[in-house]
Amino acid sequence: MRLVSRLSRVPLPALAVVSLVLMMVALTLVFYVAPNDANQGFSQRIFYFHVSIAFTAYACFAAGAWKALLHLWKRDPRADLESYVAVHQGVIFGTLVLLTGSIWAKISWGHWWLWGEDELVLFLVLFLFYCAYFMLRFSVDPGPQRANFSAVYALFGVVLIPVSFLAIRIAKSFVHPEVFTLHGPNFGGWILVTYCVAQAALLLLAHTLYRVELTGKRLDARLRELRFA
Amino acid sequence: MTTAEKYVTAAYCVVFAGVLVYVVLIALKLQRLEREVDELERREPKAAEDERETIEVG
Numbered sequence: 001m002r003l004v005s006r007l008s009r010v011p012l013p014a015l016a017v018v019s020l021v022l023m024m025v026a027l028t029l030v031f032y033v034a035p036n037d038a039n040q041g042f043s044q045r046i047f048y049f050h051v052s053i054a055f056t057a058y059a060c061f062a063a064g065a066w067k068a069l070l071h072l073w074k075r076d077p078r079a080d081l082e083s084y085v086a087v088h089q090g091v092i093f094g095t096l097v098l099l100t101g102s103i104w105a106k107i108s109w110g111h112w113w114l115w116g117e118d119e120l121v122l123f124l125v126l127f128l129f130y131c132a133y134f135m136l137r138f139s140v141d142p143g144p145q146r147a148n149f150s151a152v153y154a155l156f157g158v159v160l161i162p163v164s165f166l167a168i169r170i171a172k173s174f175v176h177p178e179v180f181t182l183h184g185p186n187f188g189g190w191i192l193v194t195y196c197v198a199q200a201a202l203l204l205l206a207h208t209l210y211r212v213e214l215t216g217k218r219l220d221a222r223l224r225e226l227r228f229a
Numbered sequence: 230m231t232t233a234e235k236y237v238t239a240a241y242c243v244v245f246a247g248v249l250v251y252v253v254l255i256a257l258k259l260q261r262l263e264r265e266v267d268e269l270e271r272r273e274p275k276a277a278e279d280e281r282e283t284i285e286v287g
Contacts, residue, residue: 027241043233046240053244096247103240107233205248212255219262226269 004207012211019208022201029194037191043107048198050100053093054123056202058161060090060210061130065158068151080147081221083154085214087133089206094127119164126160133157 007015030048037044067083070076101120102112114120133153140146185192230238 041233042231043237045237049241049244092247092251096244099243099247100240103236103243107236209248209251209255216255216258216262220258223262223265223269227265 007207008211012208012215015204015208015211019201019204022197022204026194026198026201029190029197034190034194040108043104046100046104046107048194049202050097050104051195052199052202053100054097055199056206057090057093057097058165059203060086060093060206061126061154061161062158063210064090064154068154071147071151072155080150081217082214083151084137085210085217087130087154087157088213089210091127091130091134092209093202093206094123094130097123098127122160122164126157126164129157129160 026048030045034045034048036042037047064083064086067079067086071079071083101123105114105120106112133150136153137146137150140149185195187195
């Protein structure tokens with residue numbers, strides 16, 4: 001939380017530059033430094049961004065739920081918009097998880113999608129749940145009622161995050177690789193370093209995009225107020 | 230290029246394209262906001278002029 005509040009004080013252009021540099025470092029590590037996986041070979045390199053994007057999507061949904069809680073609990077006037085933007089970011093990253101996951105599934109399993117895999121279907125359920133958030137939000141007129149409905153819905157969705165995350169561990173078939181166990185990650189060396197850098201890069205990118213979108217939305221709201229004043 | 234390399238490239242291109250589309254959409258929105266601010270700025274002096282009372286001089 002302290003890190004996020006510190007990050008929110010960093011000027012936006014500086015944040016954008018740092019996230020771009022970190023992304024370049026991550027891509028260099030992925031393609032030039034990280035070794036080939038013994039089982040999957042070159043195709044395993046999708047893992048670095050696929051898993052990082054998945055955790056970033058979970059973080060965005062969790063942030064959306066946290067802001068929703070702040071809206072309901074402390075009636076923070078900025079929290080509703082912040083929750084909405086965080087959920088929006090989560091849906092964008094969720095789309096990227098589904099797309100990169102499908103490509104990885106095609107190379108590894110020979111199928112774009114497997115309906116029998118609980119972890120895939122549960123992530124899709126989580127994704128569709130948050131897609132429906134926008135249907136709910138835009139079906140109610142702007143005002144306190146819309147903010148309250150959206151906040152309650154975003155809070156319900158957060159329950160699906162641990163279910164989706166744990167599904168990979170409780171799935172019987174174990175087709176989906178299990179990379180994080182109770183004893184830590186299932187990998188080390190350059191693979192771990194590359195994953196950590198990719199994860200940091202994507203979290204920072206998500207935060208930068210969140211700040212850009214939030215600035216735009218606040219500007220839009222102020223402009224509307226000025227127009228109708 | 231092997232099949233695995235093609236798929237990995239496609240996956241990273243999808244991520245890049247997704248972020249790029251998002252940035253383009255935000256840029257378009259900011260352009261619209263800029264236009265609206267300009268429009269509002271042009272309207273403000275005109276509205277102030279309309280509100281000014283006309284008085285006879287001399």
